[in-house]
Amino acid sequence: MTYDELQAKYEDELCIIETDLSNVNGLKGLYVDGCVAIEKNMTLKEKGCVLAEEVGHHLTSVGDILMQDNTNNRRQERKARIVGYNIQIGLYGLINAYKAGCKNSYEVAEYLDVTEAFLQDAIKYYKEKYGLLTKVDGYIIYFEPSLGVMKFL
Numbered sequence: 001m002t003y004d005e006l007q008a009k010y011e012d013e014l015c016i017i018e019t020d021l022s023n024v025n026g027l028k029g030l031y032v033d034g035c036v037a038i039e040k041n042m043t044l045k046e047k048g049c050v051l052a053e054e055v056g057h058h059l060t061s062v063g064d065i066l067m068q069d070n071t072n073n074r075r076q077e078r079k080a081r082i083v084g085y086n087i088q089i090g091l092y093g094l095i096n097a098y099k100a101g102c103k104n105s106y107e108v109a110e111y112l113d114v115t116e117a118f119l120q121d122a123i124k125y126y127k128e129k130y131g132l133l134t135k136v137d138g139y140i141i142y143f144e145p146s147l148g149v150m151k152f153l
Helices: 003-010 044-060 071-088 090-099 105-112 116-130
Strands: 015-019 029-032 035-039 133-136 139-142 148-151
Touching (some): 003 044, 029 044, 035 044, 044 071, 090 105, 090 133, 116 133
Antiparallel strands (some): 133 139
16 A cells, blocks of 8 residues: 555544654654644655554554563554555465565565565565565465565466
8 A cells, every 4th residue: 555545545634744753763753542643744655654653653552652671562563564554465465566566675675665665674574474484365475585576377
């Protein structure tokens, strides 16, 4: 989903503002009580990835989790990131990128409108969750040695 599409999808649930967050410990996004602040000095792809994670916080997080030295806070942060990966990428997104003819991670990231770093983080998570590969609706998605999708009969 593009940044604009994400904004439109969640505009009834969240207030989303772009602002300068550079003086707030280098945060790129912040979720507080139904509002999301997004660092305004990023690309649209970066904003989309950050907004997806902040939507994840909206859907899963409770309380102030800024202090990441707390185990519970780190768990909530990870859970929000996973929601973001699934909003922006997901296994079906990888399959759709394959169907669209994407041949490498750069093309997949472009197709899904995410940064390559966000895609690589998502693939790392999917590998942790599913192992080296997973099967979905007639497709095999490989996470090692590199991302690959193959249709099987």
